[in-house]
Amino acid sequence: MRTLSCLVLCLLAAPILAHEGEEHGEAPRPAVGSTQGESHVLGATGDVFEVVLEHPRHGEGGKTPLRVFVAEVDTNAPVSGAEVELTLTGPTVQKLMPRMASPGVYQAEADLPVGAEFAAVSTVTRGDTVDVLALGTVHLEPEESTASSGARASALRALAVVGGIGILGLLAWSVARRRWRAAP
16 A cells, blocks of 8 residues: 555656756856847957857848947946947858947847858957957757647646556556455
């Protein structure tokens, strides 16, 4: 009977433990306001400036919005009035001149085909100071179908619950049968 009770408790806890795969513990803080899963963030620190490039992780290709955050290395203060040039080198070479949207935030659009990779280099000029920073690789991944993966996970959970109930029924029937046969 004790074994059956333990099994029942384990099966009842299974749907609670089987959730959407989020990680436990303290989540890493996303860089400069990016939303994990929605944006791809690249960054580099030079002698004078720190640059962070943010773009959508998924898309259909074509004109893609880019945000460039520029701050001073020593004070971490946003840099206003700088000339920012962003060069993307891949299947094509794109030289972009992001425009300042707010202090330290510069915006541009790039033509990013899905799956293509571009090496991103930023040149920040303010007065006589120039910093050239290699940011990494920019790329767009194809849109994911989150609805189908969510439906599949829900179906698997329902199947696990039904299977657990079936096993419980089988065990209860087995225990009852043994007791019935043991009774004189």
